[in-house]
Amino acid sequence: MTLPLDLGILADSNQLHEPLIIDGCDSQLLISQLKRMILIRKTEEMVANLVETKEAKCPCHLAIGQEATAVGVAAHLTPRDRIFGCHRSHAHYLALDGDLYTLFAEILGKVTGCSGGMGGSMHLYDPEHGLMGTVPIVAATIPIATGAALAAKMDKTTDIAISFFGDGATDEGVFHESLNFASVMNLPIIFVCENNLFSSHLHISIRQPHNSIARYATAHGIAARVVDGNNVVDISQVMGELVKQAREERKPALLESVTYRWRGHVGHREDLDVGVKRTTQLGLWKKRDPIARLIKALENQSILTRDELIVLDQEIETLITTALEEARKAPYPDASQLLNCVYYQR
Numbered sequence: 001m002t003l004p005l006d007l008g009i010l011a012d013s014n015q016l017h018e019p020l021i022i023d024g025c026d027s028q029l030l031i032s033q034l035k036r037m038i039l040i041r042k043t044e045e046m047v048a049n050l051v052e053t054k055e056a057k058c059p060c061h062l063a064i065g066q067e068a069t070a071v072g073v074a075a076h077l078t079p080r081d082r083i084f085g086c087h088r089s090h091a092h093y094l095a096l097d098g099d100l101y102t103l104f105a106e107i108l109g110k111v112t113g114c115s116g117g118m119g120g121s122m123h124l125y126d127p128e129h130g131l132m133g134t135v136p137i138v139a140a141t142i143p144i145a146t147g148a149a150l151a152a153k154m155d156k157t158t159d160i161a162i163s164f165f166g167d168g169a170t171d172e173g174v175f176h177e178s179l180n181f182a183s184v185m186n187l188p189i190i191f192v193c194e195n196n197l198f199s200s201h202l203h204i205s206i207r208q209p210h211n212s213i214a215r216y217a218t219a220h221g222i223a224a225r226v227v228d229g230n231n232v233v234d235i236s237q238v239m240g241e242l243v244k245q246a247r248e249e250r251k252p253a254l255l256e257s258v259t260y261r262w263r264g265h266v267g268h269r270e271d272l273d274v275g276v277k278r279t280t281q282l283g284l285w286k287k288r289d290p291i292a293r294l295i296k297a298l299e300n301q302s303i304l305t306r307d308e309l310i311v312l313d314q315e316i317e318t319l320i321t322t323a324l325e326e327a328r329k330a331p332y333p334d335a336s337q338l339l340n341c342v343y344y345q346r
């Protein structure tokens with residue numbers, strides 16, 4: 001199937017403000033996906049506070065507004081799959097059921113953090129849930145995920161690899177090399193591109209001749225699907241098909257999930273991208289809120305009431321404040337440990 005070079009309405013902030021279409025969907029699954037998206041949103045709002053008050057010392061890249069991709073993708077993965085993230089991966093970690101306490105501890109640089117307090121927000125690690133690492137060097141984990149897919153194939157398992165990255169990563173040569181290799185070697189990997197139209201402060205229109213990333217998959221002979229990245233129902237359904245194919249046929253695929261980040265590239269503010277004033281249609285993109293659109297649909301079909309939503313919000317807030325309070329109490333790593341994670345030790 002030939003895909004259009006440009007995203008059309010998916011990149012038009014005036015479109016797709018309506019409630020999601022949820023006819024025929026499993027209500028329990030939708031509620032659990034809603035809960036997970038709210039957990040991610042509220043956790044990242046808390047991280048934004050920690051950045052603003054300078055309690056978090058590491059750079060934090062927030063995915064507020066982009067929660068649906070992580071949740072829709074994670075729905076089909078097992079802890080045996082090999083999943084790799086990037087600099088903006090709190091949502092991936094939490095969608096994979098990563099522990100909230102160890103996330104806060106890592107962001108605060110505590111020894112009990114998921115990377116021992118040595119990595120911070122951009123170096124998350126949770127192999128128990130399949131997350132083999134997140135790395136801030138743009139595109140760096142794409143070839144590593146490709147290698148993990150090769151290993152899964154050589155081991156004759158049905159496991160797959162997932163590579164989460166942004167549109168900015170497709171400006172890098174190694175993205176193209178990895179797609180080519182995965183195609184030629186028939187590797188069980190799904191490349192998941194969260195196309196939020198920006199790499200730092202640079203809009204895709206000044207970086208690339210077309211705004212759809214899926215065209216690169218077509219060029220490499222890889223199946224690709226393009227979805228509204230703020231529609232968890234669509235993402236989950238399409239991802240289900242791609243995962244089934246990757247597990248059974250041991251073939252690569254690319255999912256392009258079109259979305260938008262509400263905060264600046266790094267840090268808590270909405271009006272700045274790495275110090276550059278944001279020229280943004282944020283107000284319109286907020287009308288495509290992945291959480292509000294699902295809530296509206298659930299309310300319209302009487303699956304969720306306002307009161308139930310309030311209770312759910314409160315439960316999640318309690319989880320977050322409890323985890324953060326515990327993380328605050330944890331010690332920092334001892335200075336003598338500083339080089340421990342830098343060099344490999346036999």
Ligand SMILES: Cc1ncc(C[n+]2csc(CCOP(=O)(O)OP(=O)(O)O)c2C)c(N)n1
Nearest residue numbers: 088136137138166167168169196198199200
């Ligand atoms: C190789 C490399 N070049 C530049 C940077 C600086 N940098 C960090 S994140 C980023 C933007 C990446 O954009 P994208 O991949 O679209 O992800 P998003 O931030 O939009 O989620 C840049 C340029 C880097 N970390 N690594």
Ligand SMILES: [Mg+2]
Nearest residue numbers: 166167196198
């Ligand atoms: Mg981007």
